[in-house]
Amino acid sequence: MVRTKNNVNISNKKRAMLANKSGADIYIRIHGDSSGSRGVKGASIFYPSARNPYVSRLSRSSKRLSKKLLNAYCKKTGIKKRGCSGRDDLTGTNWSKIPVTLIECGFLSNPSEDRKLQNKSFQKKMAVGMANGVDAYFGY
Numbered sequence: 370m371v372r373t374k375n376n377v378n379i380s381n382k383k384r385a386m387l388a389n390k391s392g393a394d395i396y397i398r399i400h401g402d403s404s405g406s407r408g409v410k411g412a413s414i415f416y417p418s419a420r421n422p423y424v425s426r427l428s429r430s431s432k433r434l435s436k437k438l439l440n441a442y443c444k445k446t447g448i449k450k451r452g453c454s455g456r457d458d459l460t461g462t463n464w465s466k467i468p469v470t471l472i473e474c475g476f477l478s479n480p481s482e483d484r485k486l487q488n489k490s491f492q493k494k495m496a497v498g499m500a501n502g503v504d505a506y507f508g509y
Contacts, residue, residue: 421457
């Protein structure tokens with residue numbers, strides 16, 4: 370866990386470097402999404418593509434992690450699955466040395482989804498869904 374409060378001055382590069390040094394086997398970045406349209410909803414995931422100029426060697430394992438994580442997360446929470454995409458412009462990804470994924474858990478700009486994301490019992494479902502995805506990635 371890189372941070373436990375909101376008011377933290379730490380760059381995405383530094384977060385990746387902390388993940389690298391942590392001894393962890395994977396690096397999961399957890400975010401809330403936003404859109405100019407209040408009706409957009411769902412969860413999506415980003416991972417480094419095979420064309421990534423910095424961490425292409427992580428693409429295959431990161432993509433596999435991303436798929437397992439998103440499938441389990443959406444199954445547990447019932448959130449719409451928006452899909453997995455390769456993305457190569459994320460600093461927190463490009464400095465990683467271990468398989469990395471960024472999950473957008475839902476849209477804060479969607480009032481209904483925002484309320485869900487703030488609900489403690491729903492947050493438990495989110496955590497269990499992500500844990501199930503990690504277990505699936507490692508074959509448990």
